[in-house]
Amino acid sequence: MEAKTLLEVKNVTAGYPGHVALKDVNFSVAFREAVAVVGPNGGGKSTLLKVIMGLLEPKEGTVLFCNESLMKNREMRTKIAYLPQQSAINPHFPALIEDIVRLGLYGELGLLKSVTKEHEQRIIEALEKVDMASMIGEPFEHLSGGQKQRVLIARALISNPVLLLLDEPTTGLDLKSQESILQTVKDLSEKEKLTVIAVTHDQVFLKNWAERVIRIEQRLTFDGSSSEYFQRSED
Amino acid sequence: MVQFFQYAFLWRSLAAAVIIGSLCSFLGVFVVLKGLSFSGAGIAHGAFAGVALAFLLGVEPFLMGLLFSLIMVWLIGLSSKKGNLNLDASTGIFFAVTMALAILFIGMMRQYNTELFGFLFGNILAVTEKDLLFMTLIGFVVTLALIIGYRAFYYWAFDETMAEASGIQVEKVFFLFLSLLALSIVASLKVVGELLVTAFMVIPASSAYQLTYSLKNMIIISVILGAIGSVIGLVVSFIWDIPSGASIVLVLGLEFLLCTLFSPKKRHKGVGGGDVGGR
Ligand SMILES: Nc1ncnc2c1ncn2[C@@H]1O[C@H](COP(=O)(O)OP(=O)(O)OP(=O)(O)O)[C@@H](O)[C@H]1O
Ligand SMILES: [Mg+2]
Numbered sequence: 001m002e003a004k005t006l007l008e009v010k011n012v013t014a015g016y017p018g019h020v021a022l023k024d025v026n027f028s029v030a031f032r033e034a035v036a037v038v039g040p041n042g043g044g045k046s047t048l049l050k051v052i053m054g055l056l057e058p059k060e061g062t063v064l065f066c067n068e069s070l071m072k073n074r075e076m077r078t079k080i081a082y083l084p085q086q087s088a089i090n091p092h093f094p095a096l097i098e099d100i101v102r103l104g105l106y107g108e109l110g111l112l113k114s115v116t117k118e119h120e121q122r123i124i125e126a127l128e129k130v131d132m133a134s135m136i137g138e139p140f141e142h143l144s145g146g147q148k149q150r151v152l153i154a155r156a157l158i159s160n161p162v163l164l165l166l167d168e169p170t171t172g173l174d175l176k177s178q179e180s181i182l183q184t185v186k187d188l189s190e191k192e193k194l195t196v197i198a199v200t201h202d203q204v205f206l207k208n209w210a211e212r213v214i215r216i217e218q219r220l221t222f223d224g225s226s227s228e229y230f231q232r233s234e235d
Numbered sequence: 236m237v238q239f240f241q242y243a244f245l246w247r248s249l250a251a252a253v254i255i256g257s258l259c260s261f262l263g264v265f266v267v268l269k270g271l272s273f274s275g276a277g278i279a280h281g282a283f284a285g286v287a288l289a290f291l292l293g294v295e296p297f298l299m300g301l302l303f304s305l306i307m308v309w310l311i312g313l314s315s316k317k318g319n320l321n322l323d324a325s326t327g328i329f330f331a332v333t334m335a336l337a338i339l340f341i342g343m344m345r346q347y348n349t350e351l352f353g354f355l356f357g358n359i360l361a362v363t364e365k366d367l368l369f370m371t372l373i374g375f376v377v378t379l380a381l382i383i384g385y386r387a388f389y390y391w392a393f394d395e396t397m398a399e400a401s402g403i404q405v406e407k408v409f410f411l412f413l414s415l416l417a418l419s420i421v422a423s424l425k426v427v428g429e430l431l432v433t434a435f436m437v438i439p440a441s442s443a444y445q446l447t448y449s450l451k452n453m454i455i456i457s458v459i460l461g462a463i464g465s466v467i468g469l470v471v472s473f474i475w476d477i478p479s480g481a482s483i484v485l486v487l488g489l490e491f492l493l494c495t496l497f498s499p500k501k502r503h504k505g506v507g508g509g510d511v512g513g514r
Contacts, residue, residue: 053400077402084396090268093393094444094453103390106401111386139448155397 006031006163006195007052011061014051021047024061025220029197031162034189036210036226037199043217045199046085049165052197053082065163078107081156083149085167085199092141097132097151098123100140104158126154129192130184146177150184157188164188166198170205178202185209206230244360245473251362251370252465252483255426255435258374258419260443260461261381263436264454265412267444268392274311275416276433277326277333281307282421283429284333286354287340296354297369297421304417307333312410357428357480359469366425373422377415388412389450426465427480438487439464445491445498460490 007029015021021044029035037045050056052063054070054077062069068076081104101123102115109115127133130150135143143151149169156164169185170178182202186209188194200206206213206226213229215222222229266272285303289296307329314325341351353361362370381388390398391408399405420432427435443456468483475482 055399074402077400082397082400084394084400089394093268094448094450095393096449099449100393103386103393103397104401106386106390106398106403109386111383141448152397 004031005029006033006066007197008064008067009048009052009061010064012051012058012063013060014047014056014058020059021218022051022058022216023218025216027214027220027223029163029195032189032193032195034195034209034211035197036206036213037197037216038201038206038213038229039216039221045216046167048216049082049167049197049199052163052165053077053080078159079161080163080165081159081161082165083152083156083167083169086172089148091148095140096136097127097138097140097143098136100151101126101155101158104155107159122158126158127151129157129188130154131180144177145173146180149173149177149181153184153188162195164194164196166196166200168199168201170200170202178204182208244362247362247364247367248359248469248479249466251359251367251426252469252479253462254367254370254374255423256439256461256463256465256483257458258377259423259427259432259435260439260457261378261454262416262419263438263440263461264443264450264457265388265392266416266436267440269412271322271413271416272433272437273323273330274326274413275420275436277311277330278304278307278413278417279420279424279429279432280330280337281333282417282424283354284337284340286424287337287351290348290351291340291343297366300354300421300424301418303333304421305414308410308413308417312413316406316409353428354424355429356478357424357426357431357483359426359472359479359483362425370422370426373418377419380411380415384408384411392450427483431480431484434484434487435461438484438491442487442491442494445494445500448500460487460494464490 005028009025009027012025013020013023025048037048039045047056051058054063054074057071065076065080070076104126105115105119124133124136127136130153132147132150132154135147140148140151153169166185170181173181182205185196185198189196189209198205207230210226213222213224213226214220222232266275282300282304285299285301286296289299310329311322311325314320315322318325350361387403387408390401390403391405395405423432423435439457439461440453442460443453446456447453464487465483468486469479471477471486472479472482
């Protein structure tokens with residue numbers, strides 16, 4: 001039996017003014033799949049995630065999430081959580097861990113709805129999922145790179161998403177932090193039954209977590225199981 | 236000291252110091268976190284060019300200042316968001332152009348105008364009832380906007396991409412913030428002057444940053460430091476007869492020194508050295 005489809009990327013061409021980053025990309029992702037996206041720098045991996053998120057409208061083709069277009073149905077976006085590539089976050093931003101996770105409630109609360117006890121409980125639960133609940137009251141700036149990344153993942157998880165998009169979650173971290181992120185993402189895939197698509201260059205991550213690998217170099221140049229992918233790159 | 240409270244104009248100055256001190260240090264928190272102090276200086280230059288033109292034409296300086304500073308916001312904003320310029324470069328261009336305009340307008344005037352120079356260096360003792368009304372109005376509008384939009388400004392200041400993914404229209408937030416900045420700068424010109432207004436925003440926020448790990452507390456501390464510093468600066472300027480803008484900024488600088496000396500952050504060695512929560 002075919003597994004139920006969560007996401008369909010159909011003939012997508014997308015890019016920026018004067019630059020085509022993705023060309024005619026086709027694939028679909030089933031519920032609970034663990035998909036790694038690989039490819040060279042500038043290959044269009046981050047662009048692909050932005051298109052899936054509905055942050056960038058494709059020039060051609062469509063993206064369907066639960067059979068709906070995110071460009072039309074913006075409410076659906078709250079079902080997708082997104083951790084951008086190591087961005088320009090100020091590592092000394094004045095906030096406690098709980099404040100950062102609370103940001104993830106914005107989609108639900110908007111500017112004015114107040115935070116309830118139930119929301120506070122969800123902050124704790126989201127932190128438990130990334131094993132950071134014991135540090136809830138710590139300042140964000142006291143954390144290591146890996147811990148910061150896990151708190152940011154908790155921020156993404158608080159909206160109870162169906163699909164989690166991670167853009168190079170372990171890049172720039174030391175080995176120990178990389179391992180802790182790997183463990184977190186494995187737990188999310190296995191215990192929380194989340195569908196996860198992660199852009200990564202990290203071989204350990206690929207070997208130990210990914211079931212399926214997609215390679216993007218403007219076009220889709222590989223789509224198969226991770227064992228096939230490793231066989232191919234060894235040939 | 237006794238004479239200080241006898242004059243109505245001193246009460247007005249005091250009120251102006253508190254309003255502008257709190258307003259600038261509230262906005263200043265976001266200016267510091269987003270690294271917008273140079274844009275603030277650029278907007279202040281634009282506002283001053285507008286004020287200079289108003290004196291040349293004999294129209295209301297505040298209105299002309301507002302018009303010029305808002306045009307400045309849009310020019311800086313559009314050329315950095317739509318053009319391929321970074322914010323620093325686009326600010327730099329208009330910073331220089333508006334300064335040149337101001338010099339041109341001043342050159343075209345027949346005589347030296349003391350009141351105009353009050354806008355350059357700040358002359359808080361010359362604050363009129365009408366000025367105070369204008370400051371109160373702007374202070375009210377800007378504070379209200381910051382409080383209502385607090386969550387969006389917070390998320391935007393933390394990370395634009397994540398904010399956008401959560402449904403915040405970051406470009407709108409950016410333009411709105413720069414516009415609030417422009418309004419506040421124009422309202423502050425008479426108190427601190429165009430040259431020192433950025434310091435007025437950046438120093439209390441940076442001092443508060445030394446003392447806390449929470450954005451909300453940073454805002455509260457910054458506002459308190461800004462208001463107290465402005466009042467002390469005003470009193471000092473009256474007693475020793477020095478320009479108010481300068482004395483306020485010097486007091487704010489002193490506050491910063493004290494906050495840095497007593498900062499708990501400096502002593503902190505970090506609990507995050509290892510991956511404490513890892514398995
Ligand atoms: N905002 C933008 N404006 C214009 N061009 C962009 C923009 N973002 C990305 N590009 C271009 O689009 C192409 C694809 O970029 P993208 O960020 O998707 O690559 P990537 O595969 O994620 O690379 P990396 O491994 O370096 O993260 C690159 O050539 C890049 O220069
Ligand atoms: Mg990328």
